[in-house]
Amino acid sequence: MSTFAPVVILVEPQLAENIGMTARAMANFGLSELRLVAPKNGWPKKGVREAASGAVHVLDGAQLYATVSEAIADLQFVLATTARERGQMKRVYAPDAAMDEVAARSDGGQRVGILFGRERVGLSNDEVSLADAIVTFPVTEEFPSLNLAQAVLLVSYEWRRAAGLARQRFEGAMTAQPASREAVLGLFESLETALGAAGFYPPHKRLGIIRNMRDRLHRMALTEQDVRTFRGALRALTRGPRQLRSDNVEVSSPPAARSDGEDH
Amino acid sequence: MSTFAPVVILVEPQLAENIGMTARAMANFGLSELRLVAPKNGWPKKGVREAASGAVHVLDGAQLYATVSEAIADLQFVLATTARERGQMKRVYAPDAAMDEVAARSDGGQRVGILFGRERVGLSNDEVSLADAIVTFPVTEEFPSLNLAQAVLLVSYEWRRAAGLARQRFEGAMTAQPASREAVLGLFESLETALGAAGFYPPHKRLGIIRNMRDRLHRMALTEQDVRTFRGALRALTRGPRQLRSDNVEVSSPPAARSDGEDH
Known part of the structure; x- marks a missing residue:
């Protein structure tokens, strides 16, 4: 050319x-x-x-x-x-x-x-x-x-x-699919339960705070991996200090990451 | 800015x-x-x-x-x-x-x-x-x-x-106006008369050749100055060798150029 x-x-x-x-x-x-x-x-x-x-x-x-x-x-x-x-x-x-x-x-x-x-x-x-x-x-x-x-x-x-040759050499695109709504709602539920148990909000403000929190999470356009990672992080935070377990460490290769996905 | x-x-x-x-x-x-x-x-x-x-x-x-x-x-x-x-x-x-x-x-x-x-x-x-x-x-x-x-x-x-700031620092635009059709047709007529007198075409081919010549001249999108210059050049070519007359030399400033515009 x-x-x-x-x-x-x-x-x-x-x-x-x-x-x-x-x-x-x-x-x-x-x-x-x-x-x-x-x-x-x-x-x-x-x-x-x-x-x-x-x-x-x-x-x-x-x-x-x-x-x-x-x-x-x-x-x-x-x-x-x-x-x-x-x-x-x-x-x-x-x-x-x-x-x-x-x-x-x-x-x-x-x-x-x-x-x-x-x-x-x-x-x-x-x-x-x-x-x-x-x-x-x-x-x-x-x-x-x-x-x-x-x-x-x-x-x-x-x-x-x-000349129509100016192609981008790589795409930014989402290399992973967006999470299913079921997975996202599951994360919301875990987070809301954990925050309630921790006394993060007074009961009368619960709904407003929860809606704002959902908005923030939606803005991230979560993938399945994101949901798994956040649920793992939430479990770690709520159970208190503990020995590091190798299957809770996030790694980017899907098979290892799946070992962290026991909630699904 | x-x-x-x-x-x-x-x-x-x-x-x-x-x-x-x-x-x-x-x-x-x-x-x-x-x-x-x-x-x-x-x-x-x-x-x-x-x-x-x-x-x-x-x-x-x-x-x-x-x-x-x-x-x-x-x-x-x-x-x-x-x-x-x-x-x-x-x-x-x-x-x-x-x-x-x-x-x-x-x-x-x-x-x-x-x-x-x-x-x-x-x-x-x-x-x-x-x-x-x-x-x-x-x-x-x-x-x-x-x-x-x-x-x-x-x-x-x-x-x-x-940011909308990428203005061209100067325009290419036509700094002079296009010639009036009257001026262009006047040039065509002078050129066709001169070519006829010079025996440039046999009578039966005259119309075809003239039309092609007009096409070529139109492609230049002639200005008034262009027409004046070409008419001056045509007169110089048809009257044969002669002393250089200063009022036939093209200059770009309009007043001097006008001295060459005796046909208008």
Whole structure:
């Protein structure tokens, strides 16, 4: 699928750190084609592989060009990233809208590239004029200076989302089922009996306090394991100090946990 | 408004570069409160201000803590960022959904913090267990290792969006109005007359070729200035070589441009 990811083109990048971090950010989100236009102080740069932190396949595949025109010659749609208005009558996209456009064009078989300018001065107006449209970042007025690799990261992140590839790597979801109402009501009953026996509430306030307690427990969205653990804890509290019994210690693996579930 | 932005908490960060870049990323998107839990090899670190690239107000305001518990004591909702599943029954958010939740809670007056772990090993399971929920990033399976400051950047970017503050700093919009249909039709007529006189098409193909040419010109969504420039260029092409006349050179300021608009 990275065949259809956009090409990242750095124009006269200077710092090894930024080029390495660019490669890493691209690899994080599934981009792989990096082009470098006339890197300042030569190429390859010392320290660039360390900064890439393992994304060396992106660095090793990087292509060198002398000019922006050459670097974009085979592309069909080109975006220029810039922090400043250029007085050019071009469409200006936010990163999310830009990557929606890129993903749609890639789906249609077009080759797309994104130009990123020099660390200090960005792209020249001439270079911007070679692009079809502009991408700019919704940074604050007070501190708009975005690092080069950070700009590449945001574009890469939004491309992955727009391409429909941004799946969460794991789910938070309930790994256990919610407890049956029978189990929950059983816990309520045990708790209410224990609190009554302990003199926790005067009889005339019993109902109100019990309802509030039920509300609190419901807010936890209890699982079967939760109910077992709380009933075990309640038994331990009401019977007073005693030797630790290994079958009362909560463990997360279901078979051992079940040994604590003698109330069911 | 940064009063309501979430607190960024780095747990045992090691590299000055990452802490500085974190401050910069926060400032880019309007976050300002940074907390450091037991930075490795002491604090302040050499090179951290350079890496912050001007976001020194974030660094200067950074608070130091000995433990995660102390760093989150005054907060009401805490998120833990992690790349790995922890077997904890917690809600897991993508960055955008997480920041929607954070923005909603901040609107309700809650103080929210986001925990970021050590460069190499992230947060411990114990530290994750202090958080209400988890944030994870939709990175690739092949290269999931996200730089610390890059993770802070993505969360900051998504917070600014969720808080409704992510306005584009300039619009691409048409800075000039579209040309009137009269002006466009006038250009078509001049072009068709000139092409006819130049023998560009055989008479029986005239209509088809003219219609295609009109289509192409419509695709440009011409402005009044575009029409004036193209009519000027057409006149220059049809009258043959001549001395350069200063009033035929396109300039972008409207009064000078108007001197080229003698056809209107």
